[in-house]
Structure formats: C-alpha cells, structure tokens
Amino acid sequence: MKSSIKYMTSILLVLFSFSCFAEIVVIVHPSNASSLDAKSIQRMFLGKSKSYSDGKKVVAINQKKKSDITKDFAKKVLKKSASQLKAYWSKLIFTGKGTPPKEVSTDAEVIELVATNPNIIGYINASSVTDKVKVAGKF
Amino acid sequence: MKNLLRIPYFFIYLFFISTTTFADIQFSGFASINAGKVLSGTGVPHYDVEPTFLADYPLVSAYGEEVDFKPETLMGIQIKSDLTEGLSVTAQIVARGANDFDATFEWLYASYEVNDSWTIQAGKKRLPLFYYSDFFDVGYAYVWMRPPADNYTWQIFNYTGVNALYTGEVGDWSISGNIYGGEEDDPNNKLLGDFFFFETTREVWTNIIGGVFQMSKDWFELRVTHMMFDNERFRSGERVLFSGKMQQESKFYGVAANFDFGELFILTEVNRLDTEDVFDTRMISAGYRMDTITPFIAYSEFETDDVVDGENHDTTSIGLRWDFHDSAAFKIQYDKVKDNSFELAVAGDSKSLTIGIDVVF
16 A cells, blocks of 8 residues: 555656656747747747748647647646636637647657748757757747 | 529539538537526516526526526537638537527638738628627636626627728737628517517617727737617517617727736726617626636626616626536536616526536537
C-alpha cells in the first residue's frame, strides 16, 4: 500500500515537473524576419492579428487539443484555460467571425509545415527544434 | 427551351464538382440540456398567468411550477462549406424545446473574405443588438444559464440582409465592427402573441440599418452599437397604428463594457430602445474563476421611461458554472424576478431554479 502511494506520488511528480519545465518554442520559416513578442504571438493564435509586421499573411497551426503542449501553450501564451479557449472559439465559430487554427498531431508535422511555408507559425517542444525552422519565441 | 433545360443540369454538375472535388465541409454544433422550475411565484392573476419564470423573452422560454426540460433545451448544428478563395456558405439549424424541437434554419449565409480586414456576408443572420445576441444559443460560450433576460427582451432577433464585417488592429488594440442592413417579417411573433396581445401578431421590422464597434486590449473590452428600423405590426390581421401612423421609426442604442482580470471578471451592458416609448435595460454581472468552478452573480433590469406603470421588471441571479469536461459545462442558477408593473405585468414575481449542461462539438 505504502509503496504504491510512493509510486503514484513519484509518477505525479514526474508528470508535474514535465508539464512545468517543458519549454515551448514558437517557430516560423527561416526567411521570416518579422519581430514577434508574446503579445503579437498571442493575438495571432487567437485570430486577432492576421499579418506579420512585414505585411505577410499569418497562418497559425495548433497541435491536438488534448495534447499537453497545446494546454501548456494556451496557459502560458494565450493566458486561457482549455475551456476558456474553447468558449472563446465557439463564440467566433457560431457567429461567423472566425475559425480556429488547424490542428496537427506532432512536433515533426509542425516543423514540416513551417519549413515549407513562410506564412505558417507554430509551436513545438524546445527539444524538437531543428535547423529547418527559426525560433521566434521561448515560453 | 433547350437552353432553359440545360441550366439545372449545369447547377447539378456544379454541385457534384463542389461536393466531390473542392468543398471542404465542416460540421460543428452546440447543445444545452436545461431543466428548471419556479420555486414560488405570483403569476399575473388579472391576466390569468400562472406562476411563471420567463427565462428568455424572444423565444418565450417559460418555466412553471413543475420541473420542465423544454423551455431552454436546444441543439444546433452548423454546416460550413468552404468553397475556397475566401468564399464560404454557412447554415445553422437549431431545434428548440421552446418550439417543440422543430428544427429550423436560423442562420443561412454566404460569406466572402474580401481581404484580411473585410468580410461581406449575405443571408439570414442573428440581429446583433446585444453583446450576447450573436451567440445567445451557445450556452457554453458564457458563464450564466442564459444572458440576463431583462436585457434580452426584443421580439425580433434574426434578420435577412447584408453584413460587412471588419477586424483589425490599432497599436495594441484589437478592433472589430460591422455594418448591416436588412429586414425581418415574423408572421406569428411568439413574445407579442403569447405574452402581450394574446392574439396572432405579425411583427415587421424593415429598413434595419445598424453598426457595431468593438475594441479590446488585455483585460478590457468595449462594444458600442446603434441600429435604426421601421416597425409595422398586425394583430389578428389588422394593422396597428402607432400614433396614427402605419409605421413607427425606432432606434436602438447599446454599450457593453467587460473587464476580465483573469480570475475576477465584470460584465456590464446598458441598452435603450427609442420607439413609441423609451425603454431602458441594464445589467451588471461578476464572476470569479477558480480553476474549473466559476461562481457568479448578476443583476438586470428593464424600465419604461416617463410612463406611469409601464413595463418594469428586474432579476437578481446567483449561480455556478463547472467545467467538468473539456467540451461541457454544468450550470446551476437561482433567479429572483420582480415584476413591478400592474397594467404591463409580464409574468409576475418569481423565484426559480434552473440547472443544465452546455456542450460544444
């Protein structure tokens, strides 16, 4: 009994520390020279900001809703809980005022899309970064 | 003749092309399963109205003393077909318990994105009178069981016409707005027929023209709106004259300001309808997010200016929203309504309890 509690606690601790310390990076195409700060990234992923500082169109890409990175990104960058974010988008979807970013499943897919399209902005775990993309912000 | 026959084939051909090759069709939806009852109420004895809680005016969601699931239970399905190059068509089919679950197209419009800032929409849409009008049916999108009833009282809530939508940024401010125009002809208006005139009432709003301006930054959001329209009315087929005239010119004004500090949020809205009489409505609400639990309070009132014993009622509410699931929220709300008019009493005083679940999918 005692050992199972210990076991559970250590699992919880590992999970907890993972979600707290995993660093998220926001990535763009290497040719994208726009200045991006936390506020502008937030607005791009909420559909409020539609172009980069150089005038190019923004296409934001989300990861799967249920994934830890998406929840983490919502909390750290969008400053919303998963349900607040869902409420925010349902308000726009059902009034014809906006569509949430499309979703992909893995860091590798985000990298692939960002590397091939200068309009795309995405987020991945810091540990997945490759030289095919440019890091625009760390959270 | 031959040419005429060819046209339908052409459309059928187009239809197949679009569904099989180009069209990206997305389905989404929302539902609310609500139940409630009046705990105690006066009703309006001189109009033979039993104890009633009118939770929603335009749709006439009325609870009585027995537990009832029908008044506010609803389900909506949205179908959006993206025809590429900025063009899309959207339909929203809603079935409401208040209308015996008859499914109707409440929204049906084509949308064209002219550029990043402007979108033109044409068709049937919700009339954006109030802050919550547009997403009134999507309970998941707000904290209460329903937007405060005293504020959301107007008998017409959809229109058919054209809407130009703008979104943009000025410095750190997000700006959005729209300009719209159209009309609505409701052959059997439920609110006016069931609660005011007790006879079939045709309500017509023409020459609707209005605008909404919205700005937001960090924790602050402001919405200002104005609309003008001409009102015509027929009771049991007979035209109603407004001070001897066939139609009355009416004006609507609204201001909403919201303050969201993360955990604490405060929502306010004031509106005025200037028609044969001047009606003022206002509401204030506050809530506090504690992880998945959000308790809230609200107060709203409706009054008729400068009229002795004009329509006048207010509601004090307290409740709780619990986000127990990623796509669903449980809500419970207690409402205390005071109906202060005799001649224009609507549903009398009442205390009632409603609970429900809102989902989006």
